[in-house]
Amino acid sequence: xxxxxxxxxxxxxxxxxxxxxxxxxxxxxxxxxxxxxxxxxxxxxxxxxxxxxxxxxxxxxxxxxxxxxxxxxxxxxxxxxxxxxxxxxxxxxxxxxxxxxxxxxxxxxxxxxxxxxxxxxxxxxxxxxxxxxxxxxxxxxxxxxxxxxxxxxxxxxxxxxxxxxxxxxxxxxxxxxxxxxxxxxxxxxxxxxxxxxxxxxxxxxxxxxxxxxxxxxxxxxxxxxxxxxxxxxxxxxxxxxxxxxxxxxxxxxxxxxxxxxxxxxxxxxxxxx
Amino acid sequence: xxxxxxxxxxxxxxxxxxxxxxxxxxxxxxxxxxxxxxxxxxxxxxxxxxxxxxxxxxxxxxxxxxxxxxxxxxxxxxxxxxxxxxxxxxxxxxxxxxxxxxxxxxxxxxxxxxxxxxxxxxxxxxxxxxxxxxxxxxxxxxxxxxxxxxxxxxxxxxxxxxxxxxxxxxxxxxxxxxxxxxxxxxxxxxxxxxxxxxxxxxxxxxxxxxxxxxxxxxxxxxxxxxxxxxxxxxxxxxxxxxxxxxxxxxxxxxxxxxxxxxxxxxxxxxxxxxxxxxxxxxxxxxxxx
Numbered sequence: 125x126x127x128x129x130x131x132x133x134x135x136x137x138x139x140x141x142x143x144x145x146x147x148x149x150x151x152x153x154x155x156x157x158x159x160x161x162x163x164x165x166x167x168x169x170x171x172x173x174x175x176x177x178x179x180x181x182x183x184x185x186x187x188x189x190x191x192x193x194x195x196x197x198x199x200x201x202x203x204x205x206x207x208x209x210x211x212x213x214x215x216x217x218x219x220x221x222x223x224x225x226x227x228x229x230x231x232x233x234x235x236x237x238x239x240x241x242x243x244x245x246x247x248x249x250x251x252x253x254x255x256x257x258x259x260x261x262x263x264x265x266x267x268x269x270x271x272x273x274x275x276x277x278x279x280x281x282x283x284x285x286x287x288x289x290x291x292x293x294x295x296x297x298x299x300x301x302x303x304x305x306x307x308x309x310x311x312x313x314x315x316x317x318x319x320x321x322x323x324x325x326x327x328x329x330x331x332x333x334x335x336x337x338x339x340x341x342x343x344x345x346x347x348x349x350x351x352x353x354x355x356x357x358x359x360x361x362x363x364x365x366x367x368x369x370x371x372x373x374x375x376x377x378x379x380x381x382x383x384x385x386x387x388x389x390x391x392x393x394x395x396x397x
Numbered sequence: 398x399x400x401x402x403x404x405x406x407x408x409x410x411x412x413x414x415x416x417x418x419x420x421x422x423x424x425x426x427x428x429x430x431x432x433x434x435x436x437x438x439x440x441x442x443x444x445x446x447x448x449x450x451x452x453x454x455x456x457x458x459x460x461x462x463x464x465x466x467x468x469x470x471x472x473x474x475x476x477x478x479x480x481x482x483x484x485x486x487x488x489x490x491x492x493x494x495x496x497x498x499x500x501x502x503x504x505x506x507x508x509x510x511x512x513x514x515x516x517x518x519x520x521x522x523x524x525x526x527x528x529x530x531x532x533x534x535x536x537x538x539x540x541x542x543x544x545x546x547x548x549x550x551x552x553x554x555x556x557x558x559x560x561x562x563x564x565x566x567x568x569x570x571x572x573x574x575x576x577x578x579x580x581x582x583x584x585x586x587x588x589x590x591x592x593x594x595x596x597x598x599x600x601x602x603x604x605x606x607x608x609x610x611x612x613x614x615x616x617x618x619x620x621x622x623x624x625x626x627x628x629x630x631x632x633x634x635x636x637x638x639x640x641x642x643x644x645x646x647x648x649x650x651x652x653x654x655x656x657x658x659x660x661x662x663x664x665x666x667x668x669x670x671x672x673x674x675x676x677x678x679x680x681x682x683x684x685x686x
Contacts, residue, residue: 129578138573138616141637145611286614390449392613394411 126336128290132298135291136174139283143175146281147256149397154255156182158242158276159210160313161198163296163305164284165260169202170299171283172258178207182253185212186242188219188314195313201302211249215241235314239275247278256280264289264328267335268361269368270320276312277371288335289328326357334361398649400537400564403428403436404621404642406634408610411445414455418443418465421480425472427641435477435537439568439608439621440509440544441493442481446570447612452523456485459496459503466496466503473498477535479542479606481568483524484508490525495542495568497533505533509544510553517572517615520546532560538648545569548591558599559666563651565595569607573618585618585636597628600654600661602646609639626654 147155155172159165172181183206185199203210218241223234246257259282261271266285271277284292289310296306310320310328321327334353337343338361343351348358374386383389405424410416421438428436440446443465444455457465459482469478477499484494484506493509508527512520530553532541541557541564548554548567557565575583588605596603602625609619621634623644632644655661676685 127578130576131578131580134580134582135576137637138576142611142614142616146613281614388450391451392411392447392449394447394612395451396412397410 126333126341128288128332128336129294130287130291132295135287135295136171136299139171140175142281143172143258143283146394147176149394150256150280152254152256154180154182154253155258155280156184156246156250156253156255157258157260157279158186158246159183159199159202159208160185160260161195161202161305162310162313163292163301163308164262164265166198166202166301166305167292167296167299168258168260168284169206169208170296170301173206173208174299179209180255181206181208182249182255183208183210184246184249185210186215186245187212188214188238188241189216190315191313192316195311198302198305198308201305205300205302213245213249215245218244231315235312236272236275238314239272239312243275243278258283259285261285262287262289262292264332264335265320266372267339268324268331268364269371270324271371273371288332290332325360330357331361334358335365338362338365398537400435400646400648401431401433402604402623402632402644402646403431403433404604404606404623404632404634404640404644405436405438405442406606406609406619406621406638406640406642407438407442408617408639409442409445409608411612412448412451412455413445414443414457414465417445418468421478422468422472424641425469425476425478428643429476431641431643433476433643435479437479437566437568437604437606438481439606440481440495440570441483442568442608444481444483445612446572446608446617447615448483449519449523452483452491453485456483456491458485459494459498459506461501466498470498470501470503474501477504477537479566479568481544481570486525491523492527493520493524493544494527495544495566497535497540497542497566499535504535505531505540505542507531507542507544509547511546511550513546517574518546530556530560532557532562535564538563540564540566542566542568545571548595554595554599558601558661559664562601563648564602565599565604567592567603567605569605570617571607572615582618585620589620589622592622593624593628593630596624596626598660600626600651600658602626602648602651609637625650 183203219237250257257279259279337348345358345362457463459466481495484492495507497504510527514521532539539561541562573582592603592605606621608617620636623631634640634642
C-alpha cells in the first residue's frame with residue numbers, strides 16, 4: 125500500500141492559483157460548472173469559490189427526470205456552503221428530444237445524451253454569464269476513461285484532474301465539504317441505483333493504489349502483480365487506461381502539409397498572456 | 398566587502414518580450430532605489446518558459462543595438478543585472494541564455510548547457526545546447542552563472558568553482574511537482590537541498606532565483622534563496638508570489654569559511670583530471686562500466 129495523502133494546504137494554494145491564472149489571463153473573472161451533488165463537482169466549486177470569490181462562481185444544477193432528489197439536495201448544500209451563484213436548468217426536455225426518438229436506446233446511450241445535454245447547457249450559460257466552464261473530472265476517472273467524451277469531460281480547464289479520487293476525498297474533507305457528500309457512494313446518477321464502483325467492478329480505493337503504481341511510480345503490470353494486486357484486476361485496469369486514451373488527447377489530424385496542428389505547430393494555450 | 402543583492406522573483410507574459418522588459422525596468426528601478434548593487438532575474442525572464450514554436454520570434458542578442466537590451470544595458474550603468482532570455486547567435490541558433498550586464502556592458506553570457514528533454518520538458522527540441530561553462534570577473538568578485546538543469550549536473554558548478562567562481566548565480570524556471578503529505582513539493586525540497594549542498598561543499602555563495610506564475614497547468618514555485626559558504630540560508634523569497642527580495646551578503650564570509658574548511662585548498666584537480674581521462678578514454682561503452 126502506498127500512502128496517497130497530500131498536503132492539502134499546498135494543494136489548495138497551487139490549485140487556487142491555477143484557477144485564478146487560467147481564468148484571468150483568458151480575459152475572464154468568472155467561472156461556472158455543473159454541480160451534481162457529488163464530491164468532484166463539490167470540490168471544484170469550493171476551490172473556484174476560494175480562488176475567485178463566490179460571487180464569481182455559477183453553480184448550475186441540471187437534473188434529468190430520473191435524477192435523484194438526494195443529488196439535488198446535496199448540490200444545494202454545496203451552493204449554500206460556498207455562496208456561489210446558482211441556477212437550475214432541467215435537461216429532461218433537451219435529452220428526451222433525442223432519447224424519445226429511439227425507444228430501444230441503451231442506458232449508456234441515454235447517459236451520454238444526458239452528459240452532453242449538460243455540456244450544451246453549460247457552454248450556453250457560459251456566454252450569458254461571461255465565464256469559463258471548469259472541469260470536475262479527477263485523475264482516476266480520466267485515466268479509466270470513465271466519462272462522456274464532449275460531455276462531462278468538456279471544460280476550459282480542470283483544477284482537480286491531477287488528483288486521484290482518494291485525494292479528492294482527502295482534500296474535500298480538508299475544505300469542510302459536508303460528510304454526506306464526501307462519504308456517499310460515487311454515482312453518475314444516470315439511472316436509479318447506479319454507482320461508479322458497481323459499474324467499474326472495483327473500488328476507487330483499490331484502483332487508486334494500482335494507478336499510482338502504474339502511472340506515478342512507473343511500475344510494469346508484472347511488478348504490480350508482484351506487489352500483490354490481482355492479475356485480472358491489473359489486466360483490466362491496464363486495458364482500460366490504454367483503450368480510453370483517445371478521450372485524453374486531441375483527435376489526430378492527417379498530416380499532409382509541412383506544418384500541421386498538433387505535430388509541428390506547437391504553442392501553449394497561454395501563448396501571449 | 399558587502400554585496401547588496403535583489404532577487405527579482407517575477408512572473409512573465411508568455412512570448413511578450415516588450416511587456417516583460419517593462420516589468421524588468423520597474424524591478425530594476427525598485428531594486429536600485431533600495432540600494433541594491435545586483436539584481437537577478439529568473440531563467441527566460443524576458444520571454445516566459447514554455448515557448449515551443451515561439452522561440453524564433455522572441456530571440457534577441459545582448460548588444461546595445463538590440464531594442465530590448467539597449468534599455469537594460471543603459472540601466473546597468475547604475476546596478477548590475479542578470480537577465481534570462483532567448484539568444485540568437487550569428488548562425489541563427491537559439492539558446493536559453495543568461496546575461497550579466499554591468500556598467501553599460503555585457504560582462505558575460507552563459508548558454509544553458511543541459512537542456513532537459515524528458516518527462517514534461519522538451520527544451521532540446523527547440524534550443525541549441527550551449528557548450529561552455531566559464532567563470533567571469535565582476536566588481537564583486539569572480540562569479541559563475543548556470544541555468545536550471547545545468548546545476549542538476551555536478552560538473553558545471555564544479556568547473557565554475559575550479560575556474561575561480563566564488564559567487565554562483567543559478568536561475569530557474571522550475572515547474573513545481575511531486576505533491577505528497579510533505580510540507581513542500583518534492584522539487585522544491587530538492588532544489589533547496591542542492592543549492593545548500595553546493596554552497597557547503599564549494600564553500601561559496603549560492604544565489605538562486607526561480608520564477609513564479611503559471612503556464613497552462615505548470616506552476617512555478619518561486620522560493621528563491623541565497624546560501625552562504627557555510628550552507629546557511631541568508632534570504633528566501635516567498636513561494637508562489639512575485640517579490641523583490643533583498644539580501645546583504647558579507648563577501649568576507651568566504652575568507653572565514655575557507656579558513657575553517659579548506660575544501661578548495663585540498664581539491665585534487667590533477668587526480669580528477671587523471672581519472673577522468675582514464676574513464677573517458679576507456680574503449681567501448683560510455684556507461685562508465
